[in-house]
Amino acid sequence: MKVDIVNLTKKFGGIIAVDSINLDIKDGEFVAFLGPSGCGKTTTLLMIAGIYKPTDGDILFDGKRVNNFPPKDRDIGMVFQSYALYPHMSVFQNLTYPLLIKKRPREEMKKEAQRVADMMGIGHLLKRRPGQLSGGQQQRVALGRALIKKPRLLLFDEPLSNLDARLRISMRGEIKKLQKDLGITSIYVTHDQIEALTMADRIAVIKDGVLQAYTDPEDLHDRPKTLFIAEFIGNPPMNLFDVEIKSEAGRVYANLGNGARLAIPESRKLKKLVEGKVKMGIRPQDIHAGSEDGISTEIALVEPMGRDDLIVSKVGNAEVHFLVDPIMKLRMGDRIKLRFDMEKSQFFDIKTELSLLWD
Amino acid sequence: MRFKIFFSRFVPYLLLIVVTLPIIIGYVWILISTFSTRTYGLLPVDKAGRPGGWTLSNWSFLSKPEIWMVTSNTFILASGLTIGVVVVSMMAGYALSRIKFPGRKAFLSLTLILHAFPTVTLLIAIYFVLRWISVIPVLGRGLPIIGGFGYNTLGGVILVSLALQLPLGIWLMKGFFDNVSWDMERAALIDGCSRFRTWREVMVPQIRPGIAALSIFSFIQGWGSFIIPYSYMVNANRATIATYLNNLLSETAPTNYSMVAAVGLFQLLPVLVFYIFTQKYLLSIFAGGVKGAA
Numbered sequence: 001m002k003v004d005i006v007n008l009t010k011k012f013g014g015i016i017a018v019d020s021i022n023l024d025i026k027d028g029e030f031v032a033f034l035g036p037s038g039c040g041k042t043t044t045l046l047m048i049a050g051i052y053k054p055t056d057g058d059i060l061f062d063g064k065r066v067n068n069f070p071p072k073d074r075d076i077g078m079v080f081q082s083y084a085l086y087p088h089m090s091v092f093q094n095l096t097y098p099l100l101i102k103k104r105p106r107e108e109m110k111k112e113a114q115r116v117a118d119m120m121g122i123g124h125l126l127k128r129r130p131g132q133l134s135g136g137q138q139q140r141v142a143l144g145r146a147l148i149k150k151p152r153l154l155l156f157d158e159p160l161s162n163l164d165a166r167l168r169i170s171m172r173g174e175i176k177k178l179q180k181d182l183g184i185t186s187i188y189v190t191h192d193q194i195e196a197l198t199m200a201d202r203i204a205v206i207k208d209g210v211l212q213a214y215t216d217p218e219d220l221h222d223r224p225k226t227l228f229i230a231e232f233i234g235n236p237p238m239n240l241f242d243v244e245i246k247s248e249a250g251r252v253y254a255n256l257g258n259g260a261r262l263a264i265p266e267s268r269k270l271k272k273l274v275e276g277k278v279k280m281g282i283r284p285q286d287i288h289a290g291s292e293d294g295i296s297t298e299i300a301l302v303e304p305m306g307r308d309d310l311i312v313s314k315v316g317n318a319e320v321h322f323l324v325d326p327i328m329k330l331r332m333g334d335r336i337k338l339r340f341d342m343e344k345s346q347f348f349d350i351k352t353e354l355s356l357l358w359d
Numbered sequence: 360m361r362f363k364i365f366f367s368r369f370v371p372y373l374l375l376i377v378v379t380l381p382i383i384i385g386y387v388w389i390l391i392s393t394f395s396t397r398t399y400g401l402l403p404v405d406k407a408g409r410p411g412g413w414t415l416s417n418w419s420f421l422s423k424p425e426i427w428m429v430t431s432n433t434f435i436l437a438s439g440l441t442i443g444v445v446v447v448s449m450m451a452g453y454a455l456s457r458i459k460f461p462g463r464k465a466f467l468s469l470t471l472i473l474h475a476f477p478t479v480t481l482l483i484a485i486y487f488v489l490r491w492i493s494v495i496p497v498l499g500r501g502l503p504i505i506g507g508f509g510y511n512t513l514g515g516v517i518l519v520s521l522a523l524q525l526p527l528g529i530w531l532m533k534g535f536f537d538n539v540s541w542d543m544e545r546a547a548l549i550d551g552c553s554r555f556r557t558w559r560e561v562m563v564p565q566i567r568p569g570i571a572a573l574s575i576f577s578f579i580q581g582w583g584s585f586i587i588p589y590s591y592m593v594n595a596n597r598a599t600i601a602t603y604l605n606n607l608l609s610e611t612a613p614t615n616y617s618m619v620a621a622v623g624l625f626q627l628l629p630v631l632v633f634y635i636f637t638q639k640y641l642l643s644i645f646a647g648g649v650k651g652a653a
Contacts, residue, residue: 050548051549071545071551072550072553080545080546082540083542084542086547088567098550098551102551149550
């Protein structure tokens with residue numbers, strides 16, 4: 001099912017929770033709503049589900065306006081963070097509750113419950129109560145309950161947040177595979193950027209109720225349109241520091257202060273040639289240590305992260321984070337030379353916080 | 360060290376025993392005196408004051424049809440009150456917990472204020488209200504079992520008790536509903552339930568401990584209520600055990616305290632039995648959770 005969201009707005013009293021969001025979701029697409037908690041992503045989802053009524057704007061399912069449809073007429077399934085299973089019913093009753101409401105015959109309920117339970121790997125648990133299941137099993141039941149009525153749209157509200165890290169990774173893969181196999185249009189709300197980046201076809205980044213970007217994961221990571229996205233996406237987070245842009249003998253430099261400066265390559269030519277202060281961003285993995293030439297610096301802190309060591313040091317006036325191979329055995333106080341891969345650098349206007357490179 | 364353990368263990372018990380002793384002695388006296396002609400302290404004595412004098416004559420009231428009439432009345436009052444309080448509180452509590460409507464906050468504080476009113480201050484005003492209800496055909500005094508909702512009917516007494524009990528019930532049910540997750544309700548709506556069906560099939564089962572507690576509480580309240588039936592029922596045969604007991608105190612001179620004790624014990628017994636079997640639900644009022652629901 002195709003979903004269109006047009007100027008969708010929700011106000012609670014005087015507070016604007018969602019501020020005229022526009023989105024289109026293609027049939028069979030997996031879209032993630034990503035943002036910090038309280039940014040309006042769940043509110044948007046609940047409006048799509050029909051739990052909240054929009055203050056303004058429209059929600060279209062296959063071109064049909066559904067603003068005033070109650071949830072039961074929207075043909076959707078939803079999975080909640082808290083699982084929201086019915087504790088007084090068995091797993092079988094939980095799974096088949098949507099069918100019971102639709103007054104389907106008992107045989108069909110049995111058959112469908114078995115089908116969904118086998119798909120989710122919970123076939124042996126049908127007689128148990130939710131309270132007797134582990135978190136991961138409960139989440140599978142919740143997913144099964146959402147799928148059993150073959151909805152045309154699946155909604156996920158941070159479904160993996162309550163699971164432990166290991167289970168989260170395996171469930172991530174399972175949900176993505178299931179979604180692709182069944183081809184159900186899906187919206188997945190999360191504050192975890194890794195979940196969004198790994199699972200979604202497209203990501204809608206929301207901040208303070210405003211849509212910041214709506215694009216595919218790669219674009220979001222490599223071409224952040226706002227400072228917020230640059231800060232929010234990527235792990236470890238992008239280095240951001242104030243630099244001064246200066247032209248000298250036909251070349252453009254970014255001054256980090258204290259005499260440290262970096263040449264900006266042709267590929268990163270700023271939209272408007274600003275002279276003066278801008279925000280520069282560069283990801284930790286794009287700063288290379290141990291080269292022959294480059295900017296010399298002293299290591300202030302070493303944080304072993306397993307595969308890499310995260311190093312903190314000072315360049316000019318800015319604190320720089322970068323990754324090195326643990327084999328280098330760098331220690332606090334060591335001096336090292338850094339090479340910045342300026343082909344991967346980002347620039348933002350300090351006032352508007354918009355990218356100076358991408359529209 | 361052992362001394363310390365002794366103190367931390369036994370001193371609290373000792374204190375509790377001392378504090379509860381007067382009450383316990385009271386109950387023991389009631390039990391003994393119902394089977395004796397007279398008592399001298401806790402000692403049963405006969406008419407001449409010699410120890411002995413065990414008798415069953417105090418329980419002779421059980422053979423009168425009157426007592427069974429008032430018992431059934433008391434039972435109807437307590438059950439009617441319970442059903443009314445639970446049904447109205449469940450619905451009102453849900454609405455106040457989940458639905459936003461104008462005047463919701465004002466309503467909540469108003470019910471609290473109503474609850475704070477001593478019943479006695481309202482007696483005369485309610486008397487007039489019941490008199491007015493009496494004039495309504497059928498509803499006033501023409502109903503079976505409860506007689507109607509007017510003055511001097513069992514239904515009227517239930518109605519008044521219900522009104523006075525509702526603030527507590529509504530607040531209690533609201534509190535229990537507040538603790539049920541929104542997600543569960545949303546899941547039911549998305550699964551295809553109507554609002555009413557969500558309430559009935561998904562929400563209400565979650566607050567069963569609360570419903571049980573409120574039922575027991577209301578039943579005990581109705582069973583022991585005195586001032587309302589005493590004020591609004593004039594015929595002795597329509598009254599409750601509590602008013603019957605009161606009658607016994609004022610009617611017979613000199614008062615036969617052993618018989619009063621026997622009737623009192625008779626009234627107490629069902630409550631005690633009830634309490635023993637249901638106290639774990641009553642405790643959940645104070646715990647206030649839905650944990651036991653699963």
